[in-house]
Amino acid sequence: MIRFDKVTKTYNQIVAVKDVTLDIHKGEFISLVGQSGAGKSTLISLIIGEERPDSGRILIDDIDVSHIKRSSIPFLRRKIGVVFQDIKLLPKRTVFENISFAMEVSGDDNKTIKKEVPKILELVSLSERSGAFPHELSGGEKQRIAIARAMAHKPVLLLADEPTGNLDSINAWDIIQLLLKINKVGTTVILATHAKDLVNSIKKRVVTIEKGQIIYDQEKGKYVL
Ligand SMILES: Nc1ncnc2c1ncn2[C@@H]1O[C@H](COP(=O)(O)OP(=O)(O)O)[C@@H](O)[C@H]1O
Ligand SMILES: [Mg+2]
Numbered sequence: 001m002i003r004f005d006k007v008t009k010t011y012n013q014i015v016a017v018k019d020v021t022l023d024i025h026k027g028e029f030i031s032l033v034g035q036s037g038a039g040k041s042t043l044i045s046l047i048i049g050e051e052r053p054d055s056g057r058i059l060i061d062d063i064d065v066s067h068i069k070r071s072s073i074p075f076l077r078r079k080i081g082v083v084f085q086d087i088k089l090l091p092k093r094t095v096f097e098n099i100s101f102a103m104e105v106s107g108d109d110n111k112t113i114k115k116e117v118p119k120i121l122e123l124v125s126l127s128e129r130s131g132a133f134p135h136e137l138s139g140g141e142k143q144r145i146a147i148a149r150a151m152a153h154k155p156v157l158l159l160a161d162e163p164t165g166n167l168d169s170i171n172a173w174d175i176i177q178l179l180l181k182i183n184k185v186g187t188t189v190i191l192a193t194h195a196k197d198l199v200n201s202i203k204k205r206v207v208t209i210e211k212g213q214i215i216y217d218q219e220k221g222k223y224v225l
Contacts, residue, residue, distance in 0.1 A: 001026040001157070001188055002047060007056035007066075009042055009212075016042040017053070018212035024190065026156070029183040031199045032192040033223045034209040040192035043209075044161050047190075048080055049073045060157075078106060081150030081158045081187075085165035087142045089134040089149075095121070096130045099149050106153040116152070124148045124178060140171030147178060151187070158182060161192045172198060199223040 002024040009017040017039045024030055032040050045051040046058050049065045058066045065076060089098050099120055100113045108116070121127045124144040134142060143163055150158060160179060164172035176191075176198050183189040193199060199206060199222075206221025207214055216224065 003059040005057045007053045009053045015212050026188055029189045029204040031206045033199055038209045039212040041161055044159050044192055049076055079156050081155035083146045083150050083160045083163050085162035087146045091134050094131050095145055099152050102149045102152045120148045120152055139167050140174055143175055157188045159190050164195055196223045
């Protein structure tokens, strides 16, 4: 589903990703781990076409995103949901509206929105908070809404970059459980994180990067750094 083929990315003189070759298969759950500055976020930016490699290719379902036209990026993004540590919900919109707005933007009609939003809220176990505003939610709830929003257009791939970075350990583990549930129903998930304990509890594939290079790639892996 995703293939990095000898990908190198530098920012000015700084090598962020160095000669990375990696295959991610449909349906996998991958934890991408490594210390701050290792290159995790850069790999995510390369997948969504936000950054381009200096050399090598990135294929997503045979689309070469490293050479994709800027005008084709919105089509690529329809396949992908993204969540970040820094959660940006619309402050003056309710939970329901935060999700429905994302669906409107991606071209869904009203009927679909009315039908799908409750299902997505159910998926993230927040049906009862549908009418709440972001400032009324806990950090964990906010992140679940951000995940709901990322899932609203039914992406085949969900990218989560340090999604638990601002959460306490209980909320963080809830988010991981939710990502696992999303993966179980068929979405490929890539979790970039430096949260060791979480990764060691997941027991799925772990890809460890250090200074832009893959140093371990293990099924049911551990975060060993
Ligand atoms: N936009 C940028 N401009 C310059 N350097 C950057 C930029 N983004 C990341 N870097 C550098 O690239 C390296 C990898 O960063 P990043 O991919 O953000 O790592 P991680 O997500 O693992 O913390 C770091 O040395 C970082 O300082
Ligand atoms: Mg990062």
